[in-house]
Structures are given as C-alpha cells and as structure tokens.
Amino acid sequence: LGCGRWGRNILRDLVASGCAVVVADPSPAARQDAMGLGATAVLPAWDGRAVDGVVIATPTATHALALEPFLAGATPVFVEKPLCADAAAARRILNRARCPLRVMEKWRYHPATVRLVAIARHGELGATIGLRTRRVQDVHLHRDVDAIWTLAPHDLAIAREILGAVPPLIESSREGEDPSAGVAALFARDGAPWFALDVSARRPRTEREIVLVCAGGSAWFHDATPEVIRIRQGDQERVEALPDAPPLLAQVRAFVAWIAGGPAPKGTLAEAVETVELIDALHHSRSADRSRSWPA
Template identity: 30%
Template sequence: MSIDADTTVHPALRIAVIGAGYWGPNLARNFALSTDWELVAICDMDAERASVLAQKTGNPAVVTSVDELLEHHDVDAVAIATPARTHHLIAMQAIAAGKHVVVEKPLADTTERGREMVDAARAAGTILMADHTYCYTPAVLKMRELIASGELGEILYVDSVRINLGLVQPDVDVIWDLAPHDLSILDFILPGGLTPLSVSAMGADPLRAGRSCVGYLSLPLADGALAHIHVNWLSPTKIRQMVIGGSRRTLVWDDLNPQQRLSIFDRGVDLKHQEEVLVDVASRKGAAISYRLGDTWSPALSEFEPLSLMVSSFAESIRGGQPAPTDGASALRVLSILEAASASLASAPSHLLEAAS
C-alpha cells in the first residue's frame, strides 16, 4: 500500500460519495484531496446537506438519489456512508452498474446480505472494500508487521478494551457499534484472518435502553489461544487498548497515548524452559512456572491520516485488480462474528460460527 500516486501513469479515478451525514464528509474530504481520485458527486436525500459538503470539497455535483447518480454521472466507484441497513441495496445497485464500491462499516446488516454483496462483486469483476479505517493506521500496520515477522512468536491471547461514556445508538447495541473496530483489526493483523472456533457474547442493559450498553465477546482461536473484547458505552473514562500476548513477546497498543502508542515487552512465561521442566510427567504437579524478564521498547511510527491511505489502497486495488487489504471477504468475517454474537446474546451462551467464505 502506498500513499502517493503518479498521475502521469494513472489518470485519476472518478468517485461519488453517497451519504453526507456523520462519516461521509470525512470520505469526501480525503477523496477530494487524493491525487488518485476525482470527486465527481455528493449524493444525499437531503440536498441542502449535500450542497454544504460539496462547497467544502471542490464543488462536485449534488444529486439526491442513487438512480440519478448512476444514470447521469460517469463514475468508476462509489463510497457508501449511509446506515448499515441501506448498504446492501445501494451496493448491489452500484455493482450491477459495474462500479467499484467501498462501504462504511459494517459491510451490511446481516451476513446473508453481506455475502450477496461479496458474490455479486466477484461475479461482476469489481472491487468491494470495507472502510475499516483502523486497519490503515500506522500503529495497526506496525502490529501486523510485527506479528507476521514472528516478533511476538505464537499468539497466546488477545485482550481488547474499547470503552467510553458514549451515545446510546438508536438502532444497534454496543457490540455492533464498537466491536467492529476491534474485530476488523484482529482480522487484519492475525495471519489468515480472524476465524474463531466459536463466539460467546454477554451483554447488559442497566439503562433499560432496549439494547446492550455493556458487552463482552470471547473468541476461542486455534491452538488454544483466546481473544476477548470488552465494549462499553457507560464508562466515565475512555480506554482504547489492546494487549496481544505471544510466546516470545507481548505487544500493548494504547491508542490514546500519542507519545507511545505501541510497547513491546520481552516479559512473560518462559515457555521453552517450562516445557523442559514438564518433560518428566511426575514433576508436573509441583513444577514452578518460569518467567522471563527482558527489555521494553517502543517502535517508531510514521504519521499520516489513515483515511488517505485507505482511499489510495482502494485505487491500487482497482488498478491492479487485486483484493483490497480490507476486502469484502474480511468484512464478511467481521459481520459473521457480529451476527453470531447477537445469536449468542439472544439464546445460548455459546453460538458456533459457520465459516464465512
């Protein structure tokens, strides 16, 4: 993935942003600033809201329906920043018209609709990508690099906390609101993506809001590893932290600490020594755990706006005919876990997850 583009080799691709509400302005601004793209239109049912955004992003055309956009404007791609329940209809319409699509998280409101979007894009030969913005941050890119290089060793556990005193959403619970960030990050950084053996969710609604305001996800992984995610709308303190424990080192990501977002700890259980001690079965019961105490260091991180890298990566995928780093398949894995979590909350404490393909 690269940030800069050579416009003498690759002429700018043409894009429209659909949705001028909360996230649409961020997308429009980055597409307008990118040398990879020409922002052609802003589409929103609220013409006044779309016009205000257009005035801030180079005065692209303003349209009030997807039909009008696809019929009267020549675009290569669309960026969808509308409520999740509308993603499927808009994306399917754009894909049928031969357009590439990037969708705000989550991919859709159900796994079934998400899979239809993935299948339609594959059949049409178009790129379908999810805007999992955290995956394009310098810290998460470095985390992926460290894990891929074997710096942490075998992953033993993941503990993620995303809590704050936040707005209770009218249409989704706290798991669907906040956990997609953590799930997409794990899918991005873990080799082979996030494929839990099962999904167990617990939620609480102490406000009687009609949906969980506090949630916990437990995701058993292969080889005995466990990922645990805590999300909460009711915490007076804001925490954005992920701990990834490996057999060699442990990584701590603190997204609210700009001076040291990543810390690598060469501390933990000395597994090699422990295995040597436990060779003698008779000594297992009384064997003392051996610990390793080493250095702590923080890797240097580049500074850039994650969305600028996301829009550049979208262009690279289109030009190269390659899946995007956060493609439809990865977004579908995240969506399937969210849906399994809802099933777990509604019924049994554990809900087996069918592998998303």
C-alpha cells in the first residue's frame, strides 16, 4: 500500500526479490510509476484480495488507518517506520493486532550497523561505553509529520540493534517548533552504555554518523566515506571496508523469506510502540539530573 517517494524503492526491491506485487495508491501518477517499476497490478484502493504479505508505505500519519483492515487477520504485515505518530494509537495497535506484524527499520540491516554490532558484542574494543548518532540534513520533505518523526526512528533502531536496548531518556533539547527543527537527546542508565542522539532537518549539510565508544577504542561510520568504518585504538587507526549490501534490499529479502516460512525480520511491534513513545517524549524538552554530564 503506497507507492510514493519511498514506496517505489520498496516495490523495486520486492520485484528484484522475485515477488508478484499488487500496488494500491490513490494517485494516478503513482500507479503509472508502479506499473513501470514492475507491479503486476495497480489499484486506487485496497480491494481485500488474498495475498501472501502486505507492505504499508503510506505517509506516517495514515499508517494506523492503513493497518486497520489487517489487524485481525493472519497475513504478515511490514509497515514503514514509524509505526504511527501517536503514542495512544500505537498502544491500541499493539493491543488489537492479531496479524504477524513487523516495522521496517533498514538501518538495522546497514553493513556499518552490522559491523558495529559485532564489535560491541564480541568486545573487540573492550566494554561498550556509549553510542552517538548524528542524522542531520538541510531539508524536510514530509508534510504530515515533522523531522523528529522521520529521522529519529532510524537512530533509535540503530541503538537498539547495537546496544540491545534503548536506555531511558534522561535529557533532551529541541531546536524549535517548526517541522524541520530537530532534537538532541541523551539516554542513559547507571551501569549501562549511554546513547546520544542528534537529528535535524535545518542544518547546512547532510550527515549520517554512528560512533561506538568502547573502553579500548572507538569505531565510527560517516556517510562521507560510506564504504568503510574507521577503528581507532590508542594512537593507531585502521580503515575497514564494508560489504556492498544495500540495507533496504536486505530488509525486503528478510520479509520475503518470512512470508515463505523463515524467521521474522527485525523490528517487533513492541519495539515499534516503544519507539513511538520515545519520539513522543522527544517532542517535550526535559532537563537531566545535573550530577550527570553529557558524554564528550
């Protein structure tokens, strides 16, 4: 459901994965594009036909409504992040859903995330101390939700994948109230690694950065050099090549394997609800206990 700016990429990868795809989108232009991208049929609205799986790639503000016809069924559903943009609606979906449901979080499949997970879990650089992410850009293209709703889910997913869980929100500060304004936030729990997030759509340039800080060194990814991660131990630094593995394609193939009887993709419904609740909290700046300082 949905074949807009991002849905067309999902359609491309579904077709590349050997799927016969029926696309439902109210836009005639989107339906025409879908046929050009390999859809087997296009519809102005979903007609309830039997299918093996459903992908929802409509605007965020419509996710809850788009999910409605499938919640009581048994067809596997993959919905684009975030689950929705309302914490109460997210909890209602959690309570009502009987269908197998996962949320699309492509950065959990990104080669840099996969490598940083291995470094953290195998202790390659010693114990994990913290994780910092930056996701900033100079434009906000979504009309239905603000930049925090579109950007922060990626980094919360990265933190969940690398650290195993997102620590409690301790402090946050918003840039402003306009749709492009972002937020900086610190998540922490005594005795566990911290997580610092910075997202915005009002910065002068686009950056995507992940920094894993460990007792014996650090490892980081920056989209200026997307083919590598850099690892530093003491005064020694090395560059490690990443595999050429498009994360959206990897995620789509995980969904296709799931509906064929394989393991479920990453991104559980409970995690998705937590993400919505955390992003809702990020919209309200909060002050920390000043005995705790932000990581340098």
